[in-house]
Amino acid sequence: MSFKPVYITNTSSFFPNDPISNDEMEEYLGYLNNTPSRSKGIVLRNNGIKRRFYALTKGGKITHTNAQMTALAVRALFKNPEGLKSFQLLSCGTSSPDQLMPSHAAMVHGWLPETNSIEVVSSAGVCCAGMHALKYAYMSVKTGESETAVAAGSDRISASIVSNNFEDEIQKLKELSDDPYIGFEKEFLRWMLSDGASAFLLTDKPNETGISLKIEWIEGFSYANELQACMYMGADKNEDGTITSYLDYTPQEMVNKSIFTIKQDVKLLSKNIVTLGGVGLKKVLAKHKFDSNDINYFLPHLSSEFFKDKVYNQLIENGTPIPYEKWFINLPTVGNVGAASAYLMVDELFKSGKLKKGEKILLLVPESGRFSYMYTLFTVC
Incomplete structure (x- = not known):
């Protein structure tokens, strides 16, 4: 079986409100x-982080659903509504679907009535969910199952971090000063998460004019076989490391235990998130016989700039150094948009006017849910 090359020929973003x-x-x-x-x-x-976006008004009134934001990002890929009939697959990843059922992608499709009856696929998870959606679309085009596909990453987490979803608690200032990881447990997440959506258009032919991004490979690793859950929502973590689902709690217990707030096991996070990301990168670069010195742009998804120097030093320690002048990050201006973050970096770089044909772009996306990582290499063409 022969495989086709796969190109990203357009990118888009949607941010709710100002x-x-x-x-x-x-x-x-x-x-x-x-x-x-x-x-x-x-x-x-x-x-x-200096600014972020919320699908909320002041006072917490919701302005957009996750599905609506994603559909608006998909629309932005096309100059007119007729373009929405041109793709055969819609692949969407998010960590914050608007409902448990129907699937997120089906709900996005519902906001795109101009499209045809097409295949829809949803990937769940945390930050890697958007990359899993991209890989499904990539494989569909590569194998010839689809001529044209749309992949999207999105998150609308603001509705989960409004004050009435949290227990009344105040972090100890001294603990935060002594150990920044303490802030990750609960309140940290209120001050770094952001809403938004982004989408890519994938085909087996590059643009005739302008640039395209050829997808060279997409690789992923999970370490859930070795480690407990680190970030969780809709569940609680037990002393033995197992997870109890929200389905196993009474309604009152769910309220009392803040089951639907996002939590992190900060000890696991601090010990593993950077180290394992470096291990996976070294492995994938060796597999593809690619030298980190040949990277022109490095796009690491950082949940916080607190990790920036740690990632940099880990790359040096692993023998895969990437100097800061090759890094491209937009975390300070858009916040952490979870499953959309990697897409948003690519979209901004794609439209920056900086890219030159032949340049190599490397994405690194870590996920602390249960320590998963995705890596992608693009060639500008």
Whole structure:
């Protein structure tokens, strides 16, 4: 069987509403204990985020669903509605679907009535969900199952981090100062997560004019066979490391235990997230006989700039160094948009006017859910 080359010929993004500064956040998310957060400033200094987007008004009223945002990103790939009839597959990844059923991709398709009856696929997870969606679309075009496909990554997490979803608690300022990882447990997530969606158009032919991105490979690794869950939602973690589903709690227990707030096991996070990401990268570069010195742009998805130097030093330690001048990150201006973050970096770079044919772009996407990683190499053509 012969395989076709696969190209990204267009990219798009959608952000709900106007950007929100650090000073405005609690006007949208609300206050814990009706008191301005004491930890917010410390966490924001660690994560380096200057602004983000919420599908909310001030006071917490919802303006967009996840499916609506994703559909708007897909629409932006095409100059007119007729273009929506040109693709045969819609592959969507998110960590925050609007409902358990129907699937996220089916709901996105529902907001695109101009499309044909097409295949829809949803990938679940955390930050890697968008990359899994991209890989499915890539394989569909590569094998000839689809001539044209759309892949999308999105998240609308703001509805989960408004104040009424959290227990009344205040982080200890001294603990945050001594160990920034403490802030990751719960309140950290309020000060770094953002909403948005992004989409790619994939075909087996490059653009006739302008640039395209040839997908050379997409690789992924999970370490769930070795490690417990680190980030979880809709569940609680037991002392033995197992997870108890929300389905096994009474409605009152779900409220009392904050089952539907996002939580992280900060000890697992600090010990493994950077190290395993470096191990996987070294493995995938060796598999494809690719030298990190040949990378022109490195796009690592960082949940916080707190990790930037740690990733940099880990790459050096693993013998796969990538100097900072090759890094391209937009975390400070868009926040952490989870499953959309890698797409948003690619979209911004694709439209920047900086890219030259022949250049190599490497994506690294870590996921702390249970330690999964995705790696992708593009060639500008």
